[in-house]
Amino acid sequence: MTSELDIFVGNTTLIDEDVYRLWLDGYSVSDAVALRVRSGILEQTGATAAVLQSDTMDHYRTFHMLERLLHAPPKLLHQLIFQIPPSRQALLIERYYAFDEAFVREVLGKKLSKGTKKDLDDISTKTGITLKSCRRQFDNFKRVFKVVEEMRGSLVDNIQQHFLLSDRLSRDYAAIVFFANNRFETGKKKLQYLSFGDFAFCAELMIQNWTLGAVDSQVDDMDVDLDKEFLQDLKELKVLVADKDLLDLHKSVVCTALRGKLSVFSEMEANFKNLSRGLVNVAAKLIHNKDVRDLFVDLVEKFVEPCRSDHWPLSDVRLFLNQYSASVHSLDGFRHQALWDRYMGTLRGCLLRLYHD
């Protein structure tokens, strides 16, 4: 006796969250059954392995049919074939677009192209995430990227509107799209200590302040590209380190203000010029695409690592950066106050986030 056909169709489509997770994680039906058996479900329900097998197959079939719709979530809402309560629809979409931290760290900032897709095998081996799941996550990134890439308006809003994701997940995707578009390098060894959350935080700040959309929401609002004019203008900041008087003045203003407030004052005083040079040079170089890509590498090399080697506490870094950016306003010879604020405001936020072990 063999089962040729075995189906269950409910008027309301049954979604088993546990099986959905197994499916998303890319397990085959037999692996999923084995995992479910291990979870002790048979003992809880008194079911047999055959029942579990049939149930798992059925759910997998349903998910497979739903997958087409999940590629364009608004379709899931309007389609008539599966009657699914709204809360469940939201859950299906949210889980489908959720991604693994380990995976996203591997592809963040990489070009979402076929070439990268080929690397998925290696990523799968490295992270222990099934290839199937890697593919889904990669395809999700790529799909979202394709849809919102050329779109006007707020990146987060666009993602939310076209993929019906939660606010949190939309922001994450905005970061992924932003990183993929600007190809920021995140894979270097010295960046390994950073989490996706760190990068996403920086991405959000940059989108808010450094893109075209940040200046004027009315114009061709492109959230994914950095404001070229702004990058161009950043060269002007060079004067802060090139002009020796200005640099000394800047240092003395900062040191006066912070004396007695920092535990690492002497180290700061000794390192001020190096740090300032580092930060200003990063700004001045951003006009080149290659240097944009290396932004995070530079920030870590030029600022985070020197501070960390001197054991600056985070509170001191904060005090220093606040004072460092604010004191520029009292430098009489410096004319680019607004530009400095746009640059340093964002950078300060990023650096504070990046500064940890």
Added chain:
Amino acid sequence: MPGKLKVKIVAGRHLPVMDRASDLTDAFVEVKFGNTTFKTDVYLKSLNPQWNSEWFKFEVDDEDLQDEPLQITVLDHDTYSANDAIGKVYIDIDPLLYSEAATVISGWFPIYDTIHGIRGEINVIVKVDLFNDLNRFRQSSCGVKFFCTTSIPKCYRAVIIHGFVEELVVNEDPEYQWIDRIRTPRASNEARQRLISLMSGELQRKIGLKVLEMRGNAVVGYLQCFDLEGESGLVVRAIGTACTLDKLSSPAAFLPACNSPCKEMKESPLVHPPSHGCRSTQNSPIHTATGSRLTQNFSVSVPTLIYTGMGSGSAGKEGGPFKALLRQQTQSALEQREFPFFTLTAFPPGFLVHVGGVVSARSVKLLDRIHNPDEPETRDAWWAEIRQEIKSHAKALGCHAVVGYSESTSICEEVCILSASGTAAVLNPRFLQDGTVEGCLEQRLEENLPVGCGFCHIPYDELNMPFPAHLTYCYNCRKQKVPDVLFTTIDLPTDATVIGKGCLIQARLCRLKKKAQAEANATAISNLLPFMEYEVHTQLMNKLKLKGMNALFGLRIQITVGENMLMGLASATGVYLAALPTPGGIQIAGKTPNDSSYEQHISHMQKKINDTIAKNKELYEINPPETSEEVIGSPIPEPRQRSRLLRSQSESSDEVIELDLSHGKKDAFVLEIDDTDAMEDVHSLLTDVPPPSGFYSCNTEIMPGINNWTSEIQMFTSVRVIRLSSLNLTNQALNKNFNDLCENLLKSLYFKLRSMIPCCLCHVNFTVSLPEDELIQVTVTAVAITFDKNQALQTTKTHIEKSLQRASTDNEELLQFPLELCSDSLPSHPFPPAKEHLESASSNSGIPAAQRATSVDYSSFADRCSSWIELIKLKAQTIRRGSIKTTVTVEKASPMGEGNFRNRSAPPCANSTVGVVKMTPLSFIPGAKITKYLGIINMFFIRETTSLREEGGVSGFLHAFIAEVFAMVRAHVAALGGNAVVSYIMKQCVFMENPNKNQAQCLINVSGDAVVFVRESDLEVASTQQAAATCQPLCTGGEVTT
């Protein structure tokens, strides 16, 4: 020209890409009705076209309006080649033809293609302007309402229940051109869909005409079926119950009517005509049935058995003079009808007086290839013959009517088994005819009807019983005789007193059969049928006893014929009726008592069986009434007093019974394990696993013993096909496979729905088919409904308080009659006739029927039948009478009405979002009130694929198709303005595959009633009382007002 149909095509969405180059589609729409076609403009390059067309107007006869579906075809415009069809939508405009139903059909419909499935959606608006036509010779029957629901629809009141209507139409099956590869599969499928749609419309119109002829205005319990007879044609047939219904406008207006429906009836201008039945005529303009040969007929009637040719006694022993009068009234009312059948399974209170037992008839026919429309021997005649037999069985049981009536067929190649079954019953004439019954008599009759047990009392003559049965005095009223078990095809009457909960009971059986051709095949099948029927019955009986229950409701026995086997599947809901005696246990007896190991084995089995019975009693809360009183924990003086009073009236006779029974003959139903077959039986009895805790299941509308439904429902269809290994095909192996298939299927359902616990699977409907030699297909449709465990206690309590009040009032009323009745009727029935009967039966029993030569000839029918009866009589001897205990009945909540009523206060579920359409095979929606019936949904779909593997194999293909069917049903209901389908049924699911060719085809036919329901909000709690009355529109009979 009495109708104008107006159609507007608004827009499309999610269309498929038809032009690969541009990834877009140039879509336009053809709207066709009858022979008229309109077209919209082409909307270029869009997957979401906005046609926003003008109103297309069709001026048509109302006859066409009823027959024809509106056909909407979406196409892709192609300048250089033929336009490609994207898909179609068929819209049945019938719901627009009744005044009270939908006024407009408007909404998004899935665009369906028989090869590709659903391909986007189209927004359509349809309206109908009807002109009144007073032509009395008209051929249309617009305005007659159709309901699939097998009870009086919730927002209507039955003024008159006229009776049986039936019709069938026959045509050639267009599929045969497909087989000949004359046209593309798509064209063939579409021709078939369209033809069936047309035939259904015609059938419905003709039935409507008959209803009008009977002066009715509605058909309730409408059941339409297709017989795919292959080369000999396509039959569409329908049966139903004609009624005159009154719309209940508001609960307030309804309440007074509820108390005096008879008055209303007299005022009603409708005079029931001397109805001359409703003989079906073969005047189909399409085609008449092909002539074919009758092969064999045979029939059986069950409770504990059987049709004998004995005349029915209409002496009305149990009721005294009033009952006799009533009987006469009913008789005269019903005898005017050719077939006093009712497709209803639930009735207004007081309608059902007595229930005799299940009557069924089957007949094996050969479908003839010869096409001769003039041949008088048609399918109509076949059915007439079967119905005649059912009628005579009912008569033998002392009943004038058959309720819960249904018909079905099973076809394999050219052999067809026609089956009909129902429950023989005595009905109250009040609803059948008006004005003929004297008011005062009626009044007295009503008071006379015992509450909650009347329907159990035997309708037949005790001295002249149609079969050997064991009669005892009713455990509820103690006045009249009841059988020891009761089998019926109807739902549990709402006023029945039930102890504990019910459960689904199934008997499953397979019999191998030699492959044969034509008549030899038909003969082989005919010879097997009585044995199957008998074994199914025995199995049901054993399982019922094993559950410790004494009655079956909703019994449905399906016999399916295949190339090399016959399958029998009986499903029913077992309950413990308080009025019937406690069932005896099952005793196992061996044949070789000397063998000690054998005896040990037997005693081991016996112990197992006894344990199972005890476990089941606990599981289903079947406690003797005395203990159930204690469980509830409140002293109930009233019923006690009542029972004492009643007993004192019938003291003398009661004593006699108890004496008679106290002979120490301990109950028991003896199973003799004298051969391996019987061993098998015992084993199979014990293999049925009870549902996991928190789950209950039944195949009736409502679960006896559960009355506190919460609002979560989940309707589902599950299909399984297994392939038998051809090597070891023995009856035992087959039985085991089939049993496992069903059990595993149930287990899977319980597992899948575990998140709904505590819940009950209601209306579990199994269908078996044998699509190929070694394939068995089982299709299950049911609904899971959650209920509140905690609430149960409260409700029982409050209900008991209520019933106490009622009981006390009843007491006074009842006192007067029983005195009279007992004095004259009871002493005239000495008890032992049953015993006599048994003896006589055993003396004339002959050779088992199996050994008798059977011939194909119809004339041998009587002969066969009698030998078959003898066989059963032999077995019947092993049934001993159950012991009788004095009982005090506690009235439990009547699940239906009260259940609904309680739901009113249930927390309203998450507000239903736009577009949610509920589907349920039940006639009600828990926690909600149906406010409007929008019309019948009757849809037929074909789906075919030539890329089976790519669509996920057979499972993927069928899964997608069923999901699509649900979607299309929901879309149609939503377009009618409804939010639910009730009485939903999947009548056919024919699946064929050819994996080698990567092909599969499936036909599905579904129907139901589109309704609007309103969820009960907390606000309504105040008006609960009123609302409760509405959901039980006809609360007359049983309730005696003080």
